[in-house]
Amino acid sequence: MTSTPTNGETTRSASAADQPADQPADAAAYLAGVMVEIDAEVARRRASGELPPALERELDELFLEFSPLGARGSARLRETLALVDGAAYVDTAVPVASQKAAGAYVKRGIQKATGWYMNYVVHQVTRFSWSVSRMLHVLVDHVEDLEQAVDGLRPPDVDLSVVPVAAPSGTWWASLVVEALTGIRGRVVHGDCGDGSLVEALVAAGVDAYGLDPHDDAAEAVAIRGLDARGGRLLDHLEAVPEEALAAVVASGSVQWLSPSERDRFVVLAASRLAVGGILCLHSASPIGWERSCPPVVADLAPGRPLHPETWEHLGARHGLRLRAVHQGGAAERIVVGEGVPSSDALDALISVVNDRLLAPGEYLLVAERVQ
Amino acid sequence: MKLAIVTPRYGAQVIGGAETAARMLAERLACRPGWEVEVLTSCALDHLTWENVEGEGTSSLNGVTVRRFATSNPRVLEYFELDGRIRVAPAAASLATSRRWVALNGPMCPGLVDAVAGTDADVVAFYPYLFATTVDGLTVCPAPTVLHPAAHDEPALYLRAFRQSFSGTDGLVYHTRAERRLVEGVFPVGAQPQIVLGLGVDEPTSPRRDGAEVLGLSGRPYLCYLGRVDEHKGCGMLAEFFARYKERRPSDLALALVGPLSGPPPDHPDIVATGTVAEPDKWDVLRGATAMVSPSAYESFSLVVLEAWTVGVPVVVNGTCAATMEHCRRSGGGLWFDTYASFEAVVDRLVSDGRLARTLAEAGARYTDTYYRWPALIGRYAGFIEQIASRGPKARLRPPRLASIEGGIAYVREQ
Incomplete structure (x- = not known):
């Protein structure tokens, strides 16, 4: 915490700066702590009246003049509105000072002579601009209410720190993806590429593949190895791709826990970004396998749950995606009756049902083709 | 090729x-x-x-x-x-x-x-x-x-x-x-x-003179800006913020604007505008600064931010500039302002807290070494x-x- 005595000198008690950081990750956290303290200090100065509002307003308007619109997120509406308010008043008191002695008299004379006319016009302009300003205030209030309501309904994103970086190499489905895409012409994107091993395998097979991963640093590590990899979510990335620009989309990882509305958006985007004949490969846990395979914190906090392959097939069919194959795989667990336990056909049959229903391989790879 | x-x-x-x-x-x-x-x-x-x-x-x-x-x-x-x-x-x-x-x-x-x-x-x-x-x-x-x-x-x-x-x-x-x-x-x-x-980032030239001496500030602490001194780079705004800061916090702190001038320099006794300087002088000025300020909201990279870290100087950047903010957030090497109030609080903090300044600069230097060597x-x-x-x-x-x-x-x- 920081505190500033009235003479403006800053003193500190125990604060973030007392625990200097040695590692890069710690440095970012340390910096965040310092900025929280600075924000708190700003709030304290405002509350104490140490910062005259007029001074702040004048200088902040100057700051905004040289800032890109929209750069400050949700605060921009109010700030831009403040600029509108500031410009809404039209001043008819024209400056009359002059460097020449007679100049001021001439200017004052013109001001007086035209005053009746200017005041009449300016009065109407000002009424109009104030009406517009009032309307904008009402609109901004409405927008903020709506934002609040939407925020309350929106499931929070899963904190990336609890999502492990994927390592697809050696998984049962990676080789199937390579097999399905070998020989394909055009760009292929792998969402949630993790350590980039599947992208690397695809490139080795002659596929023009690139990767995306929500962990920026993981993607950067892949890019440093010479592969085309970027930080970001597949869903957002597809928005930045022209229609029919991709030969294949490989979706894994977070596609399993997209919220229902995002899942719909994903299907629409994936289908439209694929060229006709393009392939969608989607790896997911099955609804039953999800509890076994997903890290507990992700499973609990995820905004959505995995779908059955049939549901993906149904959603895709509405947008021109035709199922080619569904491969089942992943770790399976089996209940095995131990040695020495008397065998019973009826019991074996029951155990077999339990094995198939609950402990069968809990993942699948769905391969679909855009046909129209 | x-x-x-x-x-x-x-x-x-x-x-x-x-x-x-x-x-x-x-x-x-x-x-x-x-x-x-x-x-x-x-x-x-x-x-x-x-x-x-x-x-x-x-x-x-x-x-x-x-x-x-x-x-x-x-x-x-x-x-x-x-x-x-x-x-x-x-x-x-x-x-x-x-x-x-x-x-x-x-x-x-x-x-x-x-x-x-x-x-x-x-x-x-x-x-x-x-x-x-x-x-x-x-x-x-x-x-x-x-x-x-x-x-x-x-x-x-x-x-x-x-x-x-x-x-x-x-x-x-x-x-x-x-x-x-x-x-x-x-x-x-x-x-x-x-x-x-x-x-x-290039290796800096060897130190030749004290930065304050290059600027004619005889031992005074100073913030510095490096680059084209231009309204669009936020220099006018920085000069105005600094002038108000000095009114509210009288001290011997100065501001040095180092680079070619696009217009008349700000008229303030605590602001020095050097025009273009030789490369060794640039590094000396940077090396001696309390902090390097990048007031521009429109940067696509900002090499001077990395140069400052290379010589152990923390940076203060415009909080609406995506590129310099990315450098600061990723490295943990710089503070930012997006209002006059935050500018004042940030400068107060850097001026009074040498340990913070060092920690920030070290984090920035690590980031530069990791990602931005030729x-x-x-x-x-x-x-x-x-x-x-x-x-x-x-x-x-x-x-x-x-x-x-x-x-x-x-x-x-x-x-």
Whole structure:
């Protein structure tokens, strides 16, 4: 915490700066702590009246003049509105000072002579601009209410720190993806590429593949190895791709826990970004396998749950995606009756049902083709 | 491998982020065995006038072949009229209007565009997106192309005339992740091969003098700004903020504005504007600063931020500048302000807390060493260029070359 005595000198008690950081990750956290303290200090100065509002307003308007619109997120509406308010008043008191002695008299004379006319016009302009300003205030209030309501309904994103970086190499489905895409012409994107091993395998097979991963640093590590990899979510990335620009989309990882509305958006985007004949490969846990395979914190906090392959097939069919194959795989667990336990056909049959229903391989790879 | 780099201005005397970056890449690539680098540029050195200063023809600069072509027109006042008009809603400007803006922005260099059309380079790199040389060059280039946008969130980015430049190029090279996000938010370029590269930092020159001595401040502490001293770079705002700060916090703290002046320097007893200084002086001034301030909201990389960290100086950046904010957040090496109140609190804190300043600078230095040293960067860039060359040029739409600048002037007058 920081505190500033009235003479403006800053003193500190125990604060973030007392625990200097040695590692890069710690440095970012340390910096965040310092900025929280600075924000708190700003709030304290405002509350104490140490910062005259007029001074702040004048200088902040100057700051905004040289800032890109929209750069400050949700605060921009109010700030831009403040600029509108500031410009809404039209001043008819024209400056009359002059460097020449007679100049001021001439200017004052013109001001007086035209005053009746200017005041009449300016009065109407000002009424109009104030009406517009009032309307904008009402609109901004409405927008903020709506934002609040939407925020309350929106499931929070899963904190990336609890999502492990994927390592697809050696998984049962990676080789199937390579097999399905070998020989394909055009760009292929792998969402949630993790350590980039599947992208690397695809490139080795002659596929023009690139990767995306929500962990920026993981993607950067892949890019440093010479592969085309970027930080970001597949869903957002597809928005930045022209229609029919991709030969294949490989979706894994977070596609399993997209919220229902995002899942719909994903299907629409994936289908439209694929060229006709393009392939969608989607790896997911099955609804039953999800509890076994997903890290507990992700499973609990995820905004959505995995779908059955049939549901993906149904959603895709509405947008021109035709199922080619569904491969089942992943770790399976089996209940095995131990040695020495008397065998019973009826019991074996029951155990077999339990094995198939609950402990069968809990993942699948769905391969679909855009046909129209 | 032969790489041609197209940039509107080129030379050691050109101060400009994108142009300097192009020169840094060209000179380092030219040193690599098996690489030949040629720069196609105008004879102009000043982007405000595009006046032909250098002679036409071929020369060599630090191992790089430089081919210069005359601009056909200096910049005309009509540009500023049209710029003011479209600035309010750039995305709404018609394709024709936005192409006229590009022509008026210049530099119109017909010889350069013809040279691009007849190039024998394996890959042609264009740097930055904003100028007519890039828009026209990308249109006619027969070889695979790479665009270094050097984009920031400015009205021009939203002009339709640039859509073809971005979607027609074979590869994109960004300075920062923030630049990539910005460009992808405006143009559908996600599927194009691309890398986030950035720039490398040179080793600083050895200390010669105390920075305060260079500035004539005789032992006083100072904040410094490095770069073109220009309103658009936020220097006027910084000077005003600093003047108010000094009214409220009387002390011997000074502000040094170091770089070429675009206008009259701020008139304040605690603000020193040096104009252009020699490289060793620049490093000495930087080394002695309490902090380096980057007030600009419109940076696509900001090499000076990394240079400050290299010599153990923390930075303060504009909180609305995506590129410098990315450097600070990723490294933990700098603070930021987005109001006068936060500027005051940040400066208070840095002035009074030497330990914080050191910790920030050390974190910044680690970040610079990890990501922004030349040998690794050049290796990655060379690998990317080789990939682009091996893919070959993609089929491009071929929009017509920009109409002559006279057409633009007539249009503005008509309006």
